[in-house]
Amino acid sequence: MNVLAVRQDNNGDVLLMGPALRALAARASRLALVCGPSGYAAASALPGVDDVLVFEAGWIEANPHAIDRAVTSAFVDRVARLRIDDAVIFTSFHQSPLPMALLLRMAGVPRISAISEDYPGALLDVRHRNVPDDAHEVERALSLARAAGYELPPHDEARLAMRVAERNPVAHLAPYVVVHPGATVPARAWDPRANRDLVAALVARGETVVVTGGACERELCAYVAGHGATDPIRGSTTSSSRGGATNLAGETDFVTLARVLADADALIVGNTGAAHVAAAVGTPVVSLFPPTIPAARFRPWMVPHLLLGDQDIACRGCRARTCPLEEQPCLGVVTIDDVLAALQSLRVRREVSV
Numbered sequence: 131m132n133v134l135a136v137r138q139d140n141n142g143d144v145l146l147m148g149p150a151l152r153a154l155a156a157r158a159s160r161l162a163l164v165c166g167p168s169g170y171a172a173a174s175a176l177p178g179v180d181d182v183l184v185f186e187a188g189w190i191e192a193n194p195h196a197i198d199r200a201v202t203s204a205f206v207d208r209v210a211r212l213r214i215d216d217a218v219i220f221t222s223f224h225q226s227p228l229p230m231a232l233l234l235r236m237a238g239v240p241r242i243s244a245i246s247e248d249y250p251g252a253l254l255d256v257r258h259r260n261v262p263d264d265a266h267e268v269e270r271a272l273s274l275a276r277a278a279g280y281e282l283p284p285h286d287e288a289r290l291a292m293r294v295a296e297r298n299p300v301a302h303l304a305p306y307v308v309v310h311p312g313a314t315v316p317a318r319a320w321d322p323r324a325n326r327d328l329v330a331a332l333v334a335r336g337e338t339v340v341v342t343g344g345a346c347e348r349e350l351c352a353y354v355a356g357h358g359a360t361d362p363i364r365g366s367t368t369s370s371s372r373g374g375a376t377n378l379a380g381e382t383d384f385v386t387l388a389r390v391l392a393d394a395d396a397l398i399v400g401n402t403g404a405a406h407v408a409a410a411v412g413t414p415v416v417s418l419f420p421p422t423i424p425a426a427r428f429r430p431w432m433v434p435h436l437l438l439g440d441q442d443i444a445c446r447g448c449r450a451r452t453c454p455l456e457e458q459p460c461l462g463v464v465t466i467d468d469v470l471a472a473l474q475s476l477r478v479r480r481e482v483s484v
Contacts, residue, residue, distance in 0.1 A: 134209065134217040134239065135157035135179075136230050138165055138187040140314055141172035141384065142403030144269070145410055146431065147220050149288040150271035152178045153280040154218060162212060164230075166191055171384035172403070175292040189229050192254070192314070192451070202233070209237035218278050219244040219272050223263075223427065224449070228253055243278035245270070264426040273436045289432045290410035295385040300376060300392050306338040307473065309375070311354045312347040313402035317453045317479065320400055320418045320461050325354045328398065329375045331466050339375035340394070342387060342404065351379030396476055398469060400461075402429060409433040414476040416469055420453075420460045421446035434479055436472040438464045 133154050137147045144165055149189055155178030160301065162181040166174040173182045185205045188194040200331075215382065217239045219227035227244035231253035234242055243256035250257050258277040261270055272288065273447055275281070299421045300306065309329055313319035332339050333356070343351040358373030382390060387404070391397055392411035399405045401419045407431065408415050415435040419425050443460045 131158055131196050131215045132160050132162070132213055133164045134164065134212065134214040134234070136217065136219040136227075136234075137166040137173075138169065138185070138190050138230070139222065139225075140403055141206075142406040143222065144169040144172035144176070144292055145292060145403065145406040146428075147206075147266045148176050148269050148290050148292065148410070149282060149286070150218075150220065150275040150280075151176060151269055152286060153272065153275040153282045155179070156283050157280055161215070164209075172292070175385055175388070175415070177291055177293070187230065190225055199454045206233055206237045209234060216240045216241045216278070217243070218274060218280075220274060221245060222267065223270070227396070232452075243274065245274050264424065266431060267427055268425070268430070268431050287432075290463035291405060292388055292410045293385055294392055294411060294466075295389040297386070298389045299381065299386065300340050300378065300390060301393060303340065303376060304393055305339050305395050306340050306376075307392075308334060308340050308342055308391060308397045308399075309354065310397060310399040310402070310404040312343045312350055313400045315402075315422075315451050317422050317450045318401040318420055318460065318462070321458070322350060323354055324461075324464070324466070326356065328466050328469055329354055329356060331470065333374050340390065341375045341377045341379065342382065342390060343379035348377075348379045351377050376456060396473055398473065402424075405430050405435075407410065409435075414480065415478065416472045418461060418464060420458065422448050422453075422460075434476055438468055438472060448468045 135154055135453045137275045138267055143185050155158050157201055160180045164183045164185055166186050170184055188197050217234050219230050221227050226248055230243050241255045256278050258274050306427045311325040329339050341351045341355040355377040388407050388411050391408045391413050396412050396414045397408040397415040405409050405415050415430045416444050417437050419437045419439050421441045440463050
């Protein structure tokens with residue numbers, strides 16, 4: 131049976147679909163996954179996926195291109211050539227599966243399942259709606275997979291998993307702590323100055339610190355690591371101090387980042403994909419989690435972690451991309467000492483569990 135899964139969003143969102151995709155793969159003779167451009171790295175690293183198709187969802191991507199009829203038609207034709215028997219469209223709680231369901235119907239897919247609050251008409255064969263509001267994204271996806279007739283094998287504990295590079299470019303620095311200061315959504319990251327002060331505090335107490343980020347975050351990470359003098363957000367200058375943290379921004383691909391995190395003592399990060407990479411490789415997470423979206427749905431999955439930030443603030447659930455409030459109060463309440471204490475607590479937990 132040829133099965134098609136769909137999850138169009140960022141790498142972290144795609145990683146969270148891993149257990150549900152393994153449930154589909156257990157029954158499929160071949161499993162194809164449709165992802166967006168921003169989720170391709172994760173899609174390519176997931177076990178159980180045989181083919182990856184990239185198609186930008188103009189109704190999901192944060193900065194989509196204009197809809198192109200030729201590109202859309204080519205995607206429909208490609209799906210048709212795969213002769214799909216069954217499709218499952220995975221979405222987050224605030225996304226609609228119906229535009230993709232229409233395209234799959236046009237491609238001749240005979241059975242389509244998705245979670246949909248909106249009336250789907252002839253677009254869905256399985257309309258799954260019995261999902262608790264506070265279900266984690268992993269649980270939400272597994273719930274849909276079960277409704278579509280797919281179960282994880284008995285030995286599968288539903289943990290995140292991904293392919294990891296063999297080589298760690300900073301293996302010689304171990305033991306080390308990773309600080310990942312960026313996020314695809316600015317409101318989901320801690321202030322650059324706070325991250326910089328945290329790195330300085332860690333280094334001052336003898337910790338080895340590695341700062342990670344994408345190529346577009348080189349300036350931010352240089353600043354946080356103590357190698358750059360200019361705050362990339364405010365443009366203000368700060369005295370530069372070389373010899374602080376090791377800056378890997380732009381120096382790792384997705385699977386190499388996974389190796390760096392797998393060998394780390396812990397990761398300190400906002401609500402972004404690196405937290406889910408850490409969960410996939412079993413590394414404890416200090417999660418600086420602004421409640422712009424519910425932590426119950428997106429917190430690190432099945433890995434030791436501590437949430438920091440005011441989860442009960444009045445503006446929780448705002449889904450803001452950039453916080454309109456000065457100093458972003460939900461994360462502004464977090465101090466350097468709070469982070470250091472959380473890191474120590476995670477280390478104690480690890481020692482007790484060994």
